[in-house]
Amino acid sequence: MADPLATLTHPPVPKSKLRNWSATYNCAPSLFFAPVSNQEVALVLTEAAKRGKKVRAVGLHNSPGPVWHSDEWLVSMRNFKQARFEAGKPRHAILGAGLSLREANPILASHGLSLPTVGSLPDVTVGACFCGPDHGSSAFHPIVTASAKACTIVLPSGEIRRIAVGEDLFRAAGVGLGALGIVTEVEFECDEAFGLEFTMTRIRLEDYLDDNDSGKKLFELARSEEYVKLWYYPCPTWSPSSPNTVLWRAKRTPMPPPRKEHWSVPYTAKLMHILHGLAYFTTTYLFPALQPYLNWIMFWLLASSLPKTQTLRSYEAQTMDCGYAQLVDEWCAALPAPSSPPSVTSSSKSPASPGAAILRRLVAYLNSREGRSIGMHAPVELRFSLNRGEDFYLSPGAPYGRLLGREGGRDEENDLMLWIEPIIYRPLNLPTPARFYRFTHFLEDLLRSYPASRPHWTKAHFPTPERELLRMWDAERVEAFRRVRKEQAR
Ligand SMILES: Cc1cc2nc3c(=O)[nH]c(=O)nc-3n(C[C@H](O)[C@H](O)[C@H](O)COP(=O)(O)OP(=O)(O)OC[C@H]3O[C@@H](n4cnc5c(N)ncnc54)[C@H](O)[C@@H]3O)c2cc1C
Structure with missing residues (x-):
């Protein structure tokens, strides 16, 4: 029977080399994917589940690491660079997870919009910014991730879901380091450009x-x-x-x-x-x-x-x-x-x-x-x-x-x-x-x-041991995160 992965637009690359920004971490994932659609991301995730492989998303791999491991499959978001603006939502922008803020900020500006805060590094992808957390510096605004109001996520089962503020899954996926699934686009609420x-x-x-x-x-x-x-x-x-x-x-x-x-x-x-x-x-x-x-x-x-x-x-x-x-x-x-x-x-x-x-x-x-x-x-x-x-x-x-x-x-x-x-x-x-x-x-x-x-x-x-995790966030939050994650992994 033909390998379903052979139907992908870009065939996966074995052992491609990945180095983080500060050159403190190298990894060579067993397969590196660059899907072009939600359906292709879903295909990668379902195939990984069948073959018992762990999958992780990667943006510009600027994080210090070790976030990724060599025996995993890595899914790059480099082909998710769309930006959409809906007429009924004047201050909202729907940005592809692979857009970097260096690319996204001028696009937002051309539509008369700005994110209320951004961090120091423009070379961070929208997906990582949402799963991060990314923060700038203002006593009047929360972290950058807080401007996200909805997102599209592909769950480990291959299900493609649109989730929004108020939903448990959204609360777990935001700042969840990709542990819930792969985020392909994020809807931000912006301010008027300033x-x-x-x-x-x-x-x-x-x-x-x-x-x-x-x-x-x-x-x-x-x-x-x-x-x-x-x-x-x-x-x-x-x-x-x-x-x-x-x-x-x-x-x-x-x-x-x-x-x-x-x-x-x-x-x-x-x-x-x-x-x-x-x-x-x-x-x-x-x-x-x-x-x-x-x-x-x-x-x-x-x-x-x-x-x-x-x-x-x-x-x-x-x-x-x-x-x-x-x-x-x-x-x-x-x-x-x-x-x-x-x-x-x-x-x-x-x-x-x-x-x-x-x-x-x-x-x-x-x-x-x-x-x-x-x-x-x-x-x-x-x-x-x-x-x-x-x-x-x-x-x-x-x-x-x-x-x-x-x-x-x-x-x-x-x-x-x-x-x-x-x-x-x-x-x-x-x-x-x-x-x-x-x-x-x-x-x-x-x-x-x-x-x-x-x-x-x-x-x-x-590393943050379990005991500290429960103390730093309080056990109820950690349990809620784990419950949501377990439900999606089924
Ligand atoms: C020089 C420098 C300056 C920095 N300055 C700041 C700062 O001012 N403020 C701040 O908050 N941070 C700062 N950072 C940290 C930076 O914002 C994060 O490291 C950010 O995650 C890097 O973006 P990336 O696209 O390279 O993400 P990656 O390193 O590629 O990924 C980060 C994490 O997000 C996950 N992920 C990425 N995309 C997705 C997706 N689409 N779906 C699900 N999971 C995903 C990855 O699996 C990984 O766990 C800085 C980092 C550097 C190197």
């Missing part, structure tokens, strides 16, 4: 952290403009009041024309990458003790030109050139609205603001003798998202009222998540020295020791 006027200034991070960890000053800083993020440079300073952090704040403006880059920009960027790479090579592999001083120089090279204001399209302002290969670990922690601190019961000795407490201890560690000896790279990126407006079962941004011991699991309107992302560069793609893994161990132990802190699923992190 620009951002952003201003960069210098501050001292410690001025926004208080000894009793109320989180009040940090919370107020996060809400001081619609979009706020911070880059903290662990480095020695002239005095206890000298700045060590760049504060990036942006407010909405009417949509400006697209950015026109001077011809020299790519060459200057290339030169900067080379200089940056050489400097980091020296401190990472030869003289780690010099790293805090290099951070100091990097900070002042940037800070001496501040304050600086610029207006760009929203997606141009929020995304950035991420430079060269990095090992990143990212977690988020609760930054509750200070007006309504969590009740502290005898069983939970939680500070009012776990996010602020974690950050204070992290800064203290980085400035300690032990922390300095690691030679942590700069910057440590700090971002915010609203802890309301999405309710995917396993989302890091899911409500945390119950985890903080609040009465009846009450969630507050303005609660935030603080995202903490140390960046460890990999100059010349050389292996990362062990001391940086000691640092990520320290960071994760610190985060895990507080309630309501959770890993970013598509960034590198150490």
